[in-house]
Amino acid sequence: MRILLVQTSFLGDTILSTPVIAAIKNLFPHAELWMMTTPLSADLVRRDPLLAGVIRMDKRDRDAGLSGLLRMSRRLKSMAFDRVYSLHRSYRTSLLLWLARIPLRIGCRDAKGSFFYHRLKARDLTQHDVMRNLSILSGECEIDQAFAQMRLFPPNATEVNAELKHALPPVGRYAVLVPGSAWRTKMWHWEGYREVARYLLDRKIGVVILGGASEKAVCDQVARNLDVVNLAGCGTISEALFVMQHACVVVCNDSMALHMASALKIPTAVIFCATSPAFGYGPWQNRATVIEKKELPCKPCRRHGSLRCPTGTEACMRGPDASAVIDAVRQLMGR
Structure with a gap:
């Protein structure tokens, strides 16, 4: 058959x-x-x-x-x-x-x-x-x-670009930050990601930023003048899998990165902006903390987010305080 x-x-x-x-x-x-x-x-x-x-x-x-x-x-x-x-x-x-x-x-x-x-x-x-x-x-x-187990099979080291491998911090000693999304209203403000990156770097935890070519601009904003490895717009989906499987924690929006981290069982701090985990797209079978501003009357506005805020306030995108995300990261890393 x-x-x-x-x-x-x-x-x-x-x-x-x-x-x-x-x-x-x-x-x-x-x-x-x-x-x-x-x-x-x-x-x-x-x-x-x-x-x-x-x-x-x-x-x-x-x-x-x-x-x-x-x-x-x-x-x-x-x-x-x-x-x-x-x-x-x-x-x-x-x-x-x-x-x-x-x-x-x-x-x-x-x-x-x-x-x-x-x-x-x-x-x-x-x-x-x-x-x-x-x-x-x-x-x-x-x-x-x-x-109910998601299935992902990262490439082995021989399949990955040598320059990418050499750029990575030691295995298990870095966090992956994914600031982008296909939908703008799913994206937590880039200043928040910078604060999280600074927190990690101050504690000698490496930071790797992942994102597609369309997300390079926001990833560059997060990475500017910080000692991070910015892989936005570089490499393949397979190489993103390789990078993420060796991370100690992932910080991301409600996006593909969340589901990749769930499948690889990487502890995850996920920020839900315009959407809600109640729609059925939250973390799955991995240690994870959801951070969102729940009291907004306009949230959630759409099941999959949108390209612009319908109220013009972007309140959900700026809502979660960086300290809440940092606290989630600290607990997920057991520090």
Whole structure:
């Protein structure tokens, strides 16, 4: 049997989907399991020993538009999958899997184009997203904590750029700060991150700053004139995994970095600005402290944040005091 698992959303969503890999293999131990995801997310899952392979769907470039949709549907059809589990709920994904003529298509009840699926599974929005993803297998196996472990496999040292390795502080003697996010209203103010960095440096704890190319400006603000290793805009997702797995603590926003730290079981201080962990995207199975300003009448404003503050005050982004974050970091490090 050949099975396809689909998740083509954000990087964090891919990490939150990884428990489904082990759950499917437990259900069908002899099946050949493939995963379809974005080119960036492919770097997160390509080392998983339970996957036979990863299909990269570049929906913003090569696989965009009608021609890209048809080309990908032909590719999936040629691979002769017997069934597909789709965690992605877009109309485009539903149509793609129907065009691929996969004999058994299983999707979420709240998916757009749900009529393209043979079976629909309900998601309990009161649960953490890890458990919501596992519900795609409800009725086929028992959904419990046994399958709730997120799966990430960092590269070994030989796969990592030598200059990056030499730039890092000693293993276990540095903190990772991730000030950016895809959504601006999820980003705690950069001055706060600078205060946290100073606190750590004063105590001889190294500081490594991670972020994508689009987050380089805010990371540069945090790093300015501080003795930190600023890797923003450098390296790959795999190298970010390598860096984070050796950290003693992570400080980040409600972003992909939170889920990466949860999967790697790194103690984490996470700042929730416009969003809320009540939406099901909080820390999972690692030592973590959530810091947020709860008394704001406008918070949370959106499930996934937005590019600008709807009230213009940015109160949630500036709300948590740096001392609260520093105190969380101190306790997480046992100091």
